[in-house]
Amino acid sequence: MKNMSMRLIVIAGVIIIMVILSTLFQVDQRQQALILQLGKPVRVITEPGLNFKVPLLQQVIFFDRRLLVYDAAPAEIVTSDKKNLVVDNYAKWRIVDPLKFYQTVKNVAGAQSRLDDIIYSEFRVELGKETLNDIVAKVRTKIMKTVTMNSNEAAADYGIEVVDVRVKRADLPVENERHVFSRMQAERQRQAKKYRSEGEEEAIKIRSKAEKERTILLAEAYRKSQEVRGEGEQKAIAIYAKAFQQDEDFYNFFRSLQAYKKALADKSTLVLGSGNEFFRFMNKAD
Amino acid sequence: MPWEYNGDDNRGGGSQPPDLEDIIKKLKQKFGGKFPTKLPGGIGIVLLLILIGWLATGFYIVGPDEQGVVQRFGKVVYTTTSGPHWHMPTPVETVIKPRVTQVKRLEIGFRTISQAAPARYQKIPHESLMLTGDENIVDAQFIVQYRIKDPVNYLFKVVDQGKTVHDAAEASMREIIGKSVIDEVLTGGKFKIQQEVKALLQEILDRYEAGIVVVAVQLQDVHPPKAVIEAFKDVASAKENKIKLINESQGYQNDILPKAKGKATEMINQAMASKSEMINIAQGDAARFLSNLRGYQQAPSVTRKRMYLETMEKVLAKVDKIIIDQKVKQNLLPLLPIDPLRLKERPAR
Numbered sequence: 001m002k003n004m005s006m007r008l009i010v011i012a013g014v015i016i017i018m019v020i021l022s023t024l025f026q027v028d029q030r031q032q033a034l035i036l037q038l039g040k041p042v043r044v045i046t047e048p049g050l051n052f053k054v055p056l057l058q059q060v061i062f063f064d065r066r067l068l069v070y071d072a073a074p075a076e077i078v079t080s081d082k083k084n085l086v087v088d089n090y091a092k093w094r095i096v097d098p099l100k101f102y103q104t105v106k107n108v109a110g111a112q113s114r115l116d117d118i119i120y121s122e123f124r125v126e127l128g129k130e131t132l133n134d135i136v137a138k139v140r141t142k143i144m145k146t147v148t149m150n151s152n153e154a155a156a157d158y159g160i161e162v163v164d165v166r167v168k169r170a171d172l173p174v175e176n177e178r179h180v181f182s183r184m185q186a187e188r189q190r191q192a193k194k195y196r197s198e199g200e201e202e203a204i205k206i207r208s209k210a211e212k213e214r215t216i217l218l219a220e221a222y223r224k225s226q227e228v229r230g231e232g233e234q235k236a237i238a239i240y241a242k243a244f245q246q247d248e249d250f251y252n253f254f255r256s257l258q259a260y261k262k263a264l265a266d267k268s269t270l271v272l273g274s275g276n277e278f279f280r281f282m283n284k285a286d
Numbered sequence: 287m288p289w290e291y292n293g294d295d296n297r298g299g300g301s302q303p304p305d306l307e308d309i310i311k312k313l314k315q316k317f318g319g320k321f322p323t324k325l326p327g328g329i330g331i332v333l334l335l336i337l338i339g340w341l342a343t344g345f346y347i348v349g350p351d352e353q354g355v356v357q358r359f360g361k362v363v364y365t366t367t368s369g370p371h372w373h374m375p376t377p378v379e380t381v382i383k384p385r386v387t388q389v390k391r392l393e394i395g396f397r398t399i400s401q402a403a404p405a406r407y408q409k410i411p412h413e414s415l416m417l418t419g420d421e422n423i424v425d426a427q428f429i430v431q432y433r434i435k436d437p438v439n440y441l442f443k444v445v446d447q448g449k450t451v452h453d454a455a456e457a458s459m460r461e462i463i464g465k466s467v468i469d470e471v472l473t474g475g476k477f478k479i480q481q482e483v484k485a486l487l488q489e490i491l492d493r494y495e496a497g498i499v500v501v502a503v504q505l506q507d508v509h510p511p512k513a514v515i516e517a518f519k520d521v522a523s524a525k526e527n528k529i530k531l532i533n534e535s536q537g538y539q540n541d542i543l544p545k546a547k548g549k550a551t552e553m554i555n556q557a558m559a560s561k562s563e564m565i566n567i568a569q570g571d572a573a574r575f576l577s578n579l580r581g582y583q584q585a586p587s588v589t590r591k592r593m594y595l596e597t598m599e600k601v602l603a604k605v606d607k608i609i610i611d612q613k614v615k616q617n618l619l620p621l622l623p624i625d626p627l628r629l630k631e632r633p634a635r
Contacts, residue, residue, distance in 0.1 A: 026377075028360035029442045048361035067444040067494055069453070090453045092444075092494055136464040137419035164493060166457045170464070171417060181513040184422050184468075188517035192524035199528030203535035210539035214546035221550030225557030232561025236568035243572030247579050253590060254578055257597040269606040278598050279609070 022055040027062070034061045034098040041099050063098045067163060068108065070115045076173060077124055081131040084176060088169040091119055091148075093155065093162045100159030111160055118154045119165055122147045136170060143167070344375040351387040353437045356380070362438055382441060386434045389501055392452055394459070395427035396506070415511060416460050422468035426508045428480075430455045430487070431501040439497025450496055451487075455503070458486040468510075472518075476505050 027033050027048045035043040036059045045051055046065070053060060074088040093115065095101045105111045126143045127135060135143065144166055152162040172180060244251040264270065272279070347370050348354040354366035358379045366381075373379040395414030399406040414425050432451055434440045444450050462482045466475055484503040491498045510518045582589045 026360045029357060029362045031360070048357075048359075050359040064445065066442065067450075067496075069444075069446060069449060071453070090457075092450075133419075133421060136417045136421070138465075140461050140464060164490070166454070166490070167460070168453055168457045169412070169416070169460060171415065172423075177415075177423065178513075180421065180423055181511065184510070184514045185517040188514065188521050192517075192521045195521065195524035195528045199524075199531035202528070203531040206532065206535035207538055210535075210542055214542050217543075217546045217550045218553075221553040225553040228554065228557035228561045229564075232557075232564040235561075236564040239565065239568040239572050243575050246576070247583075250579055250582055250586075251575065254575060254582075254593070257593055260597055260601050264601045264605050269608065270602070271608045271610065273610055278595075278602070 019055070023052050025051055025053060025060055027051060030064060030066050031062045032065045032095070032098050034063065034102055035059070036061065041102070044098050046098075061098075061102065063095045063101065064108075065094070067092050067094050070112050070119075072116060072119060074169065075120055075123075077127045079127055079132045079135060080129055083132040084173045085127065085132055085135065086169070086171050086173055087123060087127065087167055088171075089119065089123065089165060089167050091115060091151070091162055091166070092164040093160050095159060096161045097159030100157070102159075104158045105160075111158060114158055115151070115155065115160070115162070118151050119147065119162075122150045122154075122165075140167060140170070340375050342375075344372045344379070346371055346373065346381050346383070348383055349385075351385045352383040353386045353434075355382045355384065355437050355441060357382070362442065365437060384434055384437045384441060386437055389431050389433045390448070392430040392432070392448070392455065393427075394430065394452065394455055395425075413456060416463050418463055418468045418471055419465050420467045423511050424463065424468060424471050424508060425511050426459065426463060426471065427506040428455075428459060428483075429502075429504050429506060431504075432491075432498050433501060434497060435499035436497035439495050441497070443495045443497060447496060447498065450494060451491065451498060451500075454490045454494075455483070455487050458483045458490065459503075461486060472508060472510065476508065480505055 025033075027045050027050075029048045031048065033045040033051070034041055035045070035053055037054070037057055042058070070091040070093060072089050072091070074086050076084050077087050079085055093111075095111075101111065105114055123143075126146050130139050130143070144164075148162060148165040151165055155162045171177075346354065348366055348368050350368050352368065354371060355362060356364050356366065356373050356379055358374070359377075363379070371381075373381050394410075396407045396409050399408050409427075411425070414427050415423055416426060418424055430451060440447060462479055463471055466479060471479065480503050484500050487503060488500045491500065509515065582593075
């Protein structure tokens with residue numbers, strides 16, 4: 001009797017436990033859940049924790065509560081100045097209304113194909129308004145904001161919040177890239193040429209300046225040396241004149257004699273007449 | 287499926303079977319008084335041991351580089367710091383221990399293939415080539431370092447944290463480079479660009495509530511694209527060339543100017559020497575003349591004659607002389623020069 005009741009208690013206990021267990025489910029911090037009762041949505045759980053459901057009748061579908069990423073394939077877009085730009089963007093989004101989400105797109109893959117449509121068309125509209133250079137250099141942030149806002153509005157119908165649409169890359173198509181490269185090359189060649197001829201210009205300037213300075217220096221030195229010589233000559237002349245003026249006749253005589261000594265060098269041949277003053281006493285001894 | 291855990295950084299986490307809260311309740315009920323009388327001692331002890339063993343699984347240690355995040359039935363309830371802790375055992379509570387002090391590193395534009403020296407890298411051109419504001423293209427490789435700022439946000443707010451940082455970093459770098467001109471990017475602007483990218487990246491990650499703090503954004507190799515690198519190098523060599531030409535001309539300048547200065551000084555010195563020479567000669571000559579004059583004045587006629595004769599004596603002693611009588615002079619003259627041979631012997635001085 002005692003054993004029977006023990007066994008019954010244990011069996012009943014196990015059954016009760018199993019039933020209770022099947023009614024319980026856990027929603028993780030990362031998740032939210034939608035409860036379907038025979039296919040009909042009855043409850044949305046957005047907060048994590050322990051929850052109950054009716055076993056067998058009700059089914060739980062989990063959705064991510066975190067920020068999801070949608071990474072689009074790069075797409076070529078024409079700018080307002082008719083240039084092609086390859087835009088690679090990504091979007092951060094989350095499921096904010098699991099019921100709507102489930103009803104409209106069912107799952108993440110479905111959502112991503114909708115996002116693809118929405119974001120691509122928003123981008124095409126916005127980028128088509130701007131020139132390539134403005135997109136790259138100026139209005140990127142503004143465009144990203146506008147696209148995020150518009151995409152978010154459009155995605156609301158799917159229970160989706162688009163938090164951020166961001167241009168990861170905005171590059172030129174390969175064939176345009178080649179043009180840019182050749183332009184860059186030309187620009188650099190121009191610069192290189194400029195440097196080289198600037199170098200020559202500088203060098204010529206320096207050389208000619210040096211030569212100019214040399215010429216001036218030598219000319220000045222010549223002038224000065226001539227001045228100095230002139231002064232010397234002037235002084236010498238004055239000295240001579242002062243001395244010789246004292247007796248001009250004697251000077252003539254004295255200087256002539258000196259000149260004879262110097263001028264009539266060795267082995268000159270002198271033809272003399274016997275009437276010369278020097279021979280005065282050779283002819284007649286008076 | 288994307289909405290299931292990807293278990294990336296969620297060590298220790300994971301899904302649990304339908305939980306056993308009621309088991310605890312049951313056990314508590316049983317232990318509360320009725321147990322000893324209703325159950326035989328043997329089973330009671332076994333159950334007690336099982337209970338103790340189960341409770342013991344709740345002990346965990348948070349490492350010095352970790353933080354513990356405890357979830358109760360999936361919901362985050364509290365965090366713990368380094369040291370030993372206890373949580374209610376699975377499936378009631380679970381713990382995740384992310385390494386919050388670890389600095390993670392992302393490579394953008396390249397990947398390290400092997401770190402052993404010499405390190406080898408692989409380029410990822412579609413990540414590194416980017417447009418500058420003046421429509422040029424640069425090849426910029428950079429790294430991003432980040433770590434967990436808020437473990438709860440980090441673990442539960444975004445999917446695929448590494449890719450999130452990577453994408454946002456690429457977008458930020460291009461946005462900032464897009465605002466700069468190529469020369470700035472290639473030369474002095476790097477530091478500023480790094481700072482701006484870091485700030486922008488942090489702003490974006492904060493908006494995602496990613497629980498991540500950006501430690502550093504560092505540009506690695508930044509250079510012109512392969513296709514044009516030669517042209518850029520040529521600019522550099524042209525710059526060198528310019529400097530070389532200038533240096534050479536300065537060398538020329540340094541060569542000729544000192545020489546000219548020397549020459550100028552030489553000319554002036556020679557002139558000064560010559561001046562001094564002339565004056566001294568003149569003074570000497572004058573002095574000699576004056577001395578002679580003074581002597582002469584004492585007996586002019588005699589002195590004059592004496593000087594004349596002395597001079598003639600000296601002069602005539604040295605020269606060849608032909609003396610012709612006054613009377614024959616006229617007839618002889620046509621015959622001169624008398625001895626052409628002798629004249630030929632002596633070349634003109």
